[in-house]
């Protein structure tokens with residue numbers, strides 16, 4: 001087991017490089033299933049979630065080469081076997097369910113264990129299934145499995161009740177090999193959807209409207225070899241922006257797309273954080289006194305739910321009352337319990353959290369309960385008085401590349417330590 005030990009109070013400076021987006025590369029890895037030719041993904045973030053989905057692909061007999069030295073993954077799914085996938089791996093990570101769409105598209109049938117993943121609400125898959133059945137799949141759910149069968153997938157008009165990121169991706173991938181045109185209405189507009197479309201288009205898919213609420217996919221018969229470099233991780237960039245604000249520091253963040261960060265920049269600016277935007281980088285200055293604010297999480301281009309926990313840590317350190325409303329997921333305030341151990345004054349009422357700013361966090365022993373909750377604890381630890389010990393950091397490793405190394409380079413006092421429970 002590993003834990004992080006943070007001695008708080010250090011001012012940070014210098015530069016940090018952002019890795020490629022976890023939430024882009026997971027569907028992109030799944031999309032390689034559609035293509036029997038070589039697929040190369042450059043600048044791959046070497047993350048636990050990436051390794052899990054690569055293992056899922058290997059369990060289906062894909063040839064997967066992970067080149068950690070050059071951050072490159074090469075996949076060839078020519079000899080893919082339309083068997084069931086490895087249950088244990090699929091249950092480990094919700095995003096594994098993204099192989100359903102492409103497996104169905106390529107083989108016309110697939111059976112997969114119901115997904116697991118971060119402990120944030122019930123996270124159903126009804127919208128994925130609704131979309132796939134609109135394309136002609138017969139779906140059976142039972143005994144912990146989902147099975148889909150279709151002699152032929154036929155393009156269709158699908159209107160999502162909610163702009164689910166995963167459902168939009170699964171439908172896009174299945175529709176890429178369907179006969180005729182599929183139109184997804186009320187589609188998710190996240191930058192990661194656009195990146196998936198870029199990948200699919202680079203291998204020969206016919207897609208338009210990605211990044212808007214209506215995506216059109218004209219099915220094709222086959223695909224060609226592809227090399228793709230995914231977008232930068234806007235959530236990692238946002239986490240480092242909050243790092244500057246919470247430690248009252250100024251530093252530069254390289255590898256950002258300002259457009260993707262707009263909702264985060266808007267809220268930090270409203271609080272009084274100074275943000276200088278350059279071509280591929282931003283300089284964040286959190287040295288001024290900050291104001292409390294209210295935040296409501298929304299699908300893109302609203303404020304991302306994946307930044308909610310980190311924002312809660314920051315608002316705990318800002319004098320006055322702030323309110324966070326979580327509209328995307330139920331039960332996504334798990335970090336509050338741990339932040340309270342560190343002295344936070346937070347009251348949860350259903351989907352809202354009322355936060356009264358405190359003078360400072362106090363270093364404590366805490367546990368990461370999910371990926372972003374873990375990031376929120378690191379942020380609190382960086383500014384806390386004394387030493388913070390964070391356990392269960394495997395959650396954090398699912399989505400942040402070498403987070404302690406990146407923070408150390410900025411001047412933080414943070415160590416990863418192995419221990420036995």
Ligand code: UD1
Pocket residue numbers: 022023024026094095121122123124125126127128129162163164165166167192305306328329330
């Ligand atoms: C993706 C992201 C995750 C992010 C989330 C919202 C990946 C790998 N993960 O997750 O980091 O927090 O988008 O931005 O990209 N829902 C249903 N039925 C469905 C599908 C979803 O009711 O069939 C609900 C969910 O329970 C949730 C909401 O819709 O309340 C949003 O979920 P969705 O957009 O699907 O998130 P994910 O794709 O799971």
